[in-house]
Amino acid sequence: MDALADLEIAIFDSSAYTRSLLLERLARIEHCSLHAHEAWLDKPLDKLLANASVVILNHHVNDTPPVDFLPHIKRLLPHCLVVVVTSPGAPRRALEALHTQQPCIDRLFDKPIDLAQLSEFLSERVTALRQQKKLNHEHLNLLRFLPTGALRRIFAQPAPGSAELFDMTVMFTDIRDSTQLIVRESARAYFANLNRVLASQAELIRRYDGMVVKTTGDGLLAVFEGAARCHLALKCASAIQQSSEAKSTPVGIGISDGLVLTGILGTAEHFHFDVIGAHVHLAARLCSLAAAGEILATQDVASKARFAFESLPLPDALTVRGFNEAVPCIHITT
Amino acid sequence: MKNQFSDQQLSHIIDQSLIYQCACPAQVAKHLIGLRDLYEYQQNCINQTATDKAVHQRIAADTLRAHSALEECLYEVLFLEEWDMATLTMPVSLQKTPRDF
Numbered sequence: 025m026d027a028l029a030d031l032e033i034a035i036f037d038s039s040a041y042t043r044s045l046l047l048e049r050l051a052r053i054e055h056c057s058l059h060a061h062e063a064w065l066d067k068p069l070d071k072l073l074a075n076a077s078v079v080i081l082n083h084h085v086n087d088t089p090p091v092d093f094l095p096h097i098k099r100l101l102p103h104c105l106v107v108v109v110t111s112p113g114a115p116r117r118a119l120e121a122l123h124t125q126q127p128c129i130d131r132l133f134d135k136p137i138d139l140a141q142l143s144e145f146l147s148e149r150v151t152a153l154r155q156q157k158k159l160n161h162e163h164l165n166l167l168r169f170l171p172t173g174a175l176r177r178i179f180a181q182p183a184p185g186s187a188e189l190f191d192m193t194v195m196f197t198d199i200r201d202s203t204q205l206i207v208r209e210s211a212r213a214y215f216a217n218l219n220r221v222l223a224s225q226a227e228l229i230r231r232y233d234g235m236v237v238k239t240t241g242d243g244l245l246a247v248f249e250g251a252a253r254c255h256l257a258l259k260c261a262s263a264i265q266q267s268s269e270a271k272s273t274p275v276g277i278g279i280s281d282g283l284v285l286t287g288i289l290g291t292a293e294h295f296h297f298d299v300i301g302a303h304v305h306l307a308a309r310l311c312s313l314a315a316a317g318e319i320l321a322t323q324d325v326a327s328k329a330r331f332a333f334e335s336l337p338l339p340d341a342l343t344v345r346g347f348n349e350a351v352p353c354i355h356i357t358t
Numbered sequence: 359m360k361n362q363f364s365d366q367q368l369s370h371i372i373d374q375s376l377i378y379q380c381a382c383p384a385q386v387a388k389h390l391i392g393l394r395d396l397y398e399y400q401q402n403c404i405n406q407t408a409t410d411k412a413v414h415q416r417i418a419a420d421t422l423r424a425h426s427a428l429e430e431c432l433y434e435v436l437f438l439e440e441w442d443m444a445t446l447t448m449p450v451s452l453q454k455t456p457r458d459f
Contacts, residue, residue, distance in 0.1 A: 041453050042376040082376065085369035109376070111369035113391035135372045136381035136388070 031150050031157075032075045035060045037082040046082060049139045053147050055154060064093050070100055077153050078105045078146065085115050094119075094128040105149055109133045109142075184295055187287030193253040193325060194304050195234070195261060196278045196311035197225055198243035205273070217273060218242065224269040232260035237299055243275065243311070247284065247299055254281050254329035258356075261319045262333075265358040270317070278310030279321035281328060309344045310353060323352035359397055359422060362429040363390070367446055371436075374448045383439065383448075386432045393425045 033056050037043035043060050050058055061072070065088060073079065079097055081090060090108075097106055110116050112134045123129045133142060199205070199221065206214050222244060226236045229246045233256055237245045248257045261277045264270055282303040289298050306322065314320040323339040330336075333356070341350035363371075368387040375384030400418060405411040440449050 039373070042373075045376055084373040085366055086373075111372040111391075112388055113369060113395065114365050115369050134388070136375050136384045 031056045031077040031153055033058050033078040033080065033146070033150075034073055034076040035080045035082070036062075036064055038062055038084055038087050039082070042082055045139075046080070049143060050080075050146065053143060053150060056146075056150050064090075069093075069096060073097065073101060073104070076101065076104055077157075078107065078149065080107045080109070080146075082109045083111075083115065083119070085111055089118065089122075091122055094122065095126040098126075098128040105130050105153065107131045107133065107142075107146070109135055109137055111135050184288045184290050187285040187300075189283050190249065190286055191253075191282065192284040192286075192299065192303075193248040193257040193279060193281040194284060194299065194307040195229075195246045195248070195257050196240065196243060196307045197246075197261075197264060197275050198240070198277075198311050198314075200274045200276050200316035202242040221269045221273050221275070224267055225264050225275075228260055228263045228267065232256045232263070234260055237297065245299070245304075245308075247286075254279075254325045257281075258319070258321060258325065258329045258333065261321075262356070262358050265317055265319060274316035276311055276314030276316060277319045278307045278312070278314055279319065279325050280304075280307035280310060281322065281325045305346060306344060306351065309346065310342075310351075313342065313344070314355075317357060319356040319358070321354050321356065323354055326354040359394065359425065361394075362433060363387070365391070365394070370446050371432075383432060383435050383441070386428055386435060390425060390428050390432065393421050393428065397421045397425070 033050065033053075035043065035046055035050070035058060037046060037060065040062075043062070047058055047060050050056075056078070059076075061067070064072075079101075081094070083090060094106060094108070097104060106129050108119060108129050108131070110119055110132060116132065116134065119129060119132060123132075131145065199218070205217075209217070222239055225244050229236055229244070232248070233250070234246045234248045237247055239245075246257075246260075248254075248260070250256075257279050261279060264275065264277065280303040282301070284299045284301040284303055286297070286299045288295050290296055310320040310322070320342075326336050326339075336354055336356065339352040339354055342353045344351050368391055371387045372381075372384045375381035397418060400414050400421070403410070403414050405414060436443065436446070439452060441447060442449070
């Protein structure tokens with residue numbers, strides 16, 4: 025998406041004469057492209073207005089009343105700016121009544137209009153809409169790089185170093201035998217492949233309502249929240265292992281669940297969102313123990329997500345570095 | 359209120375004069391609509407005192423006079439500009455080309 029692309033203004037005017045006047049004058053507005061239409065009846069509006077940011081209707085008293093047209097635009101494009109130019113008196117009152125019933129007009133201009141005033145109004149709105157579009161674009165970029173939960177917490181402006189406890193399911197993924205891959209391929213080819221694998225994993229994590237916290241070299245750290253978090257994490261891990269990317273570049277996955285500290289770490293120059301806690305360490309250890317194509321989850325995760333799989337193997341008590349007691353775990357091979 | 363032009367006809371005249379700079383008949387038509395709105399508004403006012411009644415009568419009478427004068431004016435203007443009086447269509451010669459602005 026090009027955030028700086030011109031905004032599309034659709035003009036509806038049944039008169040060729042006034043349509044040409046509008047087109048000529050509004051063509052002077054920067055950063056917009058104009059598309060003029062004689063009528064809206066019998067036209068597929070969803071296609072006609074697919075990219076429109078502004079719709080201008082010069083309504084003539086002999087036109088079909090736009091009682092369906094204007095509300096339809098607002099339903100189709102809720103953020104589209106709808107401007108109507110009309111004659112004062114009964115036509116204006118009819119449009120005001122329509123708007124009261126179904127809000128569908130952002131600005132009404134009485135004829136005869138001062139084109140300079142209309143141009144100025146549209147210029148300001150086009151500038152504002154472009155800024156909004158740019159902000160949305162930047163926000164989308166942030167979402168791509170940060171988990172949504174992190175953004176929510178960042179926007180709440182917590183102090184660096186402050187943390188909150190959350191029940192979360194933690195998942196680590198890691199490419200198996202990555203050293204061999206690095207040696208076998210060029211660094212550039214490996215990086216491109218790594219990006220493809222991680223992008224595919226991140227997409228699946230988002231699809232299962234998870235949040236990518238960070239990349240960890242050859243893998244990802246993700247967390248899942250909510251009552252169904254274990255179920256979603258296991259389903260997501262299974263989808264990752266079944267993906268074509270994991271078939272060509274095998275990964276191991278470790279999953280644990282429990283209380284995790286989340287917060288903003290860093291200095292005044294650099295902040296980052298992170299999660300820490302025993303369950304983060306445990307998931308990381310399980311990931312390193314998991315074989316290629318395997319999901320290694322704690323029995324606790326498997327129990328809480330009992331509907332994620334039809335049947336699960338018996339738990340195996342694993343000795344995990346840093347943990348005094350053996351951890352009952354489930355090996356899942358999809 | 360007796361009307362020489364219907365509301366529909368006034369709106370039709372205004373529709374043809376989209377732009378402020380070439381809208382003499384439309385400006386007259388717009389004020390006629392305003393006078394009709396004013397007349398209708400004051401007709402619905404409640405007369406609680408004799409003064410109220412006198413005020414409303416005065417407004418009604420003067421609105422009717424102004425309306426009648428402006429309707430005559432509009433008729434003359436349209437005639438002078440050679441509008442098609444049957445269809446109330448602006449003559450092509452009066453249509454401004456975009457470069458005129």
